Amino acid sequence: MMTIREVAKLFGVSTRTIRYYEELGLVCPERSEGNVRLFGARDLAKLKLIFRGKRFGFSLDEIKEMVLLFDLDRSGRRQLERTVEYGRQRTAEIDEKIAELEEMKGEMQGLLQEFEQKLREKG
Amino acid sequence: MMTIREVAKLFGVSTRTIRYYEELGLVCPERSEGNVRLFGARDLAKLKLIFRGKRFGFSLDEIKEMVLLFDLDRSGRRQLERTVEYGRQRTAEIDEKIAELEEMKGEMQGLLQEFEQKLREKG
DNA sequence: AATATCATTTACGTTAACGTTAAGTTCAAG
DNA sequence: CTTGAACTTAACGTTAACGTAAATGATATT
Known part of the structure; x- marks a missing residue:
């Protein structure tokens, strides 16, 4: 289980970006006792797909649909x-x-x- | 020589988009006697490259550099x-x-x- | 337990890539 | 030569995809 900063660093983006993707419903990480986001392996695989999609000009709306395959x-x-x-x-x-x-x-x-x-x- | 609306229709975009690309220096069509834009074959080839680049998530700034090859x-x-x-x-x-x-x-x-x-x- | 460093939500700010409107000009048709 | 469609510039509006700041809560270290 990774924290949001670790995830952000892993993909080379800001924490805001990750939270924004959660706002859009692209990811939905678990929360700890104290409401802290915890990202599992499945979340990371999903984010990998998301960032790959981004690199090819897919909008976040399009990516959202593609990511449904995961869910x-x-x-x-x-x-x-x-x-x-x-x-x-x-x-x-x-x-x-x-x-x-x-x-x-x-x-x-x-x-x-x-x-x-x-x-x-x-x- | 094509007018701006013909060009826009050809590529399926608005005339504003074409004018915006001229603002950025991506294209520089001739002008008629009365200051009306006239697009030649070379302009069309360039625009084709531009729209193709767009489909792959290149920003207009990046495309601008790529288009230099044409000029x-x-x-x-x-x-x-x-x-x-x-x-x-x-x-x-x-x-x-x-x-x-x-x-x-x-x-x-x-x-x-x-x-x-x-x-x-x-x- | 205090301090520093993370985390959280909320909300306003920013930029690219156009959309839209306004006010005027040119062109083709009658 | 006038009328209407298509053109022009100029300027403000819009949206996606975040950035950034404020106020507050959690967690780790000394």
Whole structure:
């Protein structure tokens, strides 16, 4: 069980950021006797997913939906099916993002080759 | 040569967004006799790069630096070398992003398999 | 038990990336 | 040449994602 400052340091963010994510319902750590937040392994895995999502321009609202995958494991069959379907859509989106990134990379490399060509011309 | 509304519609954004990007110095379209913005092919290619960058969580400040690749083609040798070096760093970063996205995809697929397993258990 | 260093909630402040409105200008159609 | 739609600048409004400060409570150390 980690304290909020340890968690913040672990992910390289402020404690405010962690509390804000709790405000939004993204995480819901246990509390100690004296109402102090205590983060378990599952909370940390969730936060890892959250910060990874952030790095790819997902909004916190979108991330909130993605994080539901973490919370719905003892739900009913119908709910599970929808969760799986939702997860499929998300991974499909990620595939698209990867493809687009590679296209972007290709364009930039094209530009670089042009420039290098010009450099060679100048000797 | 396209007008601002045509450009906005083409990319599915507001005209304000396009003007804002000009405010930041990201694009610099020609002007007609009567001071009306006219976007050429090069402006459109640049905007395409800009919106693609946005989809991956790059800030407009970061994008501004990336877009410099478009503007510096008749600069001097030293400048060209630095541009090429900068471009290399950017493509390396994109490689990292791709790798991380694939890791993310793997994690989500792992979760999905767990859920599907549970679905099979429930018959 | 006092002191220092953490924690808590509450609430207002900040910045990026636009949205929106106002007041005026240009362009295409009739 | 006028009328209406689309353009212009200028300026203030908005929202997400936090930053920061105040007042207070918990915890560890000496």
